[in-house]
Amino acid sequence: MATDSPTSASPTSTEAPAKKKRWTSRAVCRTVDAGNSAYCAVCDELIKFRARIRAEQIICNVYVKNRWDRVEHYHPECYEQAGSPYGEPKG
Ligand SMILES: [Zn+2]
Numbered sequence: 001m002a003t004d005s006p007t008s009a010s011p012t013s014t015e016a017p018a019k020k021k022r023w024t025s026r027a028v029c030r031t032v033d034a035g036n037s038a039y040c041a042v043c044d045e046l047i048k049f050r051a052r053i054r055a056e057q058i059i060c061n062v063y064v065k066n067r068w069d070r071v072e073h074y075h076p077e078c079y080e081q082a083g084s085p086y087g088e089p090k091g
Contacts, residue, residue, distance in 0.1 A: 023063040027089040029076070032057050042078035060086045 032055040038047050047057045058074040074082070079089065 023066050023068065025060060025062045025086040027058050027060045027079070027084070027086040029056055029089040029091050030059055031055065038073035040075045040078050041072040042074055042082050045075075047073055047075055058089045062086065 032047055032049045034049045034051075036047055036049050036057070038057065038059075039045065040047055041060075047055075049055060056076050058076055058079040060072045060074070062069050062072055076089075079085075
């Protein structure tokens with residue numbers, strides 16, 4: 001009468017893997033705003049806004065152990081040189 005879960009024999013397997021959402025780090029491509037103050041994670045230089053060309057930056061949401069950890073910014077060319085660590089940037 002007390003128990004209603006006959007399959008709960010194993011105390012450590014309480015998670016259902018199929019239901020768990022997996023967060024993976026992602027990269028997106030964005031234009032650089034005039035007041036941008038982000039530094040490139042590779043070369044450590046400011047990703048500068050340039051009025052005459054449409055400057056772009058790669059913004060990565062980095063997840064560590066299935067949790068959001070940080071945002072990283074890259075110059076597009078630096079990101080490529082680093083071997084696109086978070087996959088192809090999405091527009
Ligand atoms: Zn850079």
